[in-house]
Amino acid sequence: MCAEEVPAFLNDALKFGICLGLDRMVELDRLLGDPQKDLKVVHIAGTNGKGSVSAFLLSGLCEKGLKTGIFTSPFLERFSERMRILDGKEGYARYLEDETFGEISQEDLDRLTEKVREACRTMVENGFEHPTEFELVTALCYLWFSENNVDVAVLETGLGGRLDSTNVFESPLCTVITSIGYDHCDRLGDTIDLITGEKAGIFKKNVPAFCAEPREMILGDEDRDMVRDTLIRRAKEISCPLTFVGTGSSAGVYGDGTMSFELEGYPGVFVTKLQGEHQIKNAALAAAVLRDVFHMDGERIIDAFSKTVWKGRAEIISADPFVIMDGGHNVQCSKSLSDLLNAVCGGAYKGKKFRAVMGVMRDKDYEGMIDIFRSYGPDLAEVYAVKVDNPRTLLPEELCKQLELMYNNKVKVLCFDDAKDGLRQAFNRSKTDKMPLLITGSLYLIGEVRKEALRCATTDSLLQD
Incomplete structure (x- = not known):
């Protein structure tokens, strides 16, 4: 049963607004026993496409039989949509029948909120700033995923990357950068190289990074080159293996509520309910992660993506x-x-x-x-x-x-x-x-x-x- 009510403590924290930085999050996690250290993480940043890539990854990881947690924002209709756990193929099948399936329950949300509240009280008493609502919810999610022993956690950044509260993992399984554009310029910078640098702040030494091909992004030629150069430079600075994932000449064929397309290196035709040429790019990015990090074969990836759903997007x-x-x-x-x-x-x-x-x-x-x-x-x-x-x-x-x-x-x-x-x-x-x-x-x-x-x-x- 999903959570219908948001605890007042979390709602009240909205007054602290958005305040980028990791000091509060590191201390909050420490007081909670560092639950994030129990997690194997796919960490995703980008301007557009984070949710769709997360959705493709969720269906793929469940197809592989993994117990998968997913953390995204913002929610559309229910607060509990922000975090979900699905256990393998059976869990995903039940999710397709009931879109609330796997969301955090009211009981768990209330119980874990109390844990976070106590840690927050100790923080403030020790002279730290009060955590933001997003930081509190992120920490709560780590606790929930850790308690449930998820095999993999797919985590979407809230804003930017370098100073986002999700950026507390020393060695995730991989990092992913989706399409980049001009958004949140007041916080991330007003030039594309500054924005890209903030997204690339999730890169980690010796951890593979998969990035949407900048030459296929909806940007001017100069900005595309700047995005590519910035990503390459940041990756080299910390010895991060970087792979650009493009779609080449792939184009969608649109049917009745579905889109089909082919990708080089994969056997057969992808068919998905997520429509638009941009979704081919998102699918290609997720497929590369599933193939290269989780060693899934192309046929299983194609089958998984035929089931992927992500409401409110086309x-x-x-x-x-x-x-x-x-x-x-x-x-x-x-x-x-x-x-x-x-x-x-x-x-x-x-x-x-x-x-x-x-x-x-x-x-x-x-x-x-x-x-x-x-x-x-x-x-x-x-x-x-x-x-x-x-x-x-x-x-x-x-x-x-x-x-x-x-x-x-x-x-x-x-x-x-x-x-x-x-x-x-x-x-x-x-x-x-x-x-x-x-x-x-x-x-x-x-x-x-x-x-x-x-x-x-x-x-x-x-x-x-």
Whole structure:
């Protein structure tokens, strides 16, 4: 049974915000008995694709029969989604039947929160700063994974890498860097070499590192070269074996809710529910780790990836009308989504008018995201700008103004303070006129409206509460 309520102690710690640095985390772990030292870890950093690579790895490791823990952020619908343990193929099969399966239970969450609270109290008494919410949750996850004797822990960084609270492992099994782009520039640096250097801070001496091929990243040529050079330099500085993983000429073939593709060196065709050319890159990266670190053969990897799920990322909610939701929240994500919408279902929606439900965070490059849609598609006819239940949300009135300005008032824009109400009305319109519907702008938006979207897809009357 998954945890339904977040302990007040963890929620209260949100007031400490984001504060990068490892001193608090090292001390907190020490007081808890250093549970992280019990774990064999795959450590993942990057701007985009961390969650998808983690999802591919989870299905692959379970296919191999390993008891696997996975730690990701942010959660979409339930706090307990942040940490999950699945025991081999049977565990993954049960997860496919019940998306809450394997999540931390309320009992375990409450019990371990008390342990973390006591350690935190001792820290503060000894003159340390109070840990942040993410640090507390990360430490709690280490305790839970250690207690359950997981074979492998797949850990996603929260922000950056070098100073992230997950970066406390001296010798992980391997490190992974996904696609890099401009995000969190206020904390990681405003140039691509600085951002890349922070991500590469998870590299460890003599520990293999697998990195997405920079030449395939959604960046300008100069930035791509800078990313590659920075990764190579950082790896050489600490004698870290570095492998760049590309997809070459691989291209997706889109069917009814799936994508198929081939990768050089693997026998047969991959078929996955995770769609988009960017997911081929994520799959290639995860496959390289499974093959080279865990010694899985290609056929088993292909079989595992056919079962991989990861909600809220190019997730098709309905076929009639066509409704897709994606939590992409930066320019690179928007370009990947644009490319996907031009190709999905065999290109059936390329050039078609779209309706959109959009909610964004005010500290993201939402102007750049809108510009991608304006330049590459989808061709927006109507946008329902909504307020997301998050203190960082951009007010819908401000989003409306930006949309009207950038589209020169050629797109119909509506404002909603209630995101679910906006979603219901947009869905209702699309059920009537069959215009495809896109729900996008933030993972926080997807988490808020996903359940309602699924209800709308199976309910005739959409305007009821």
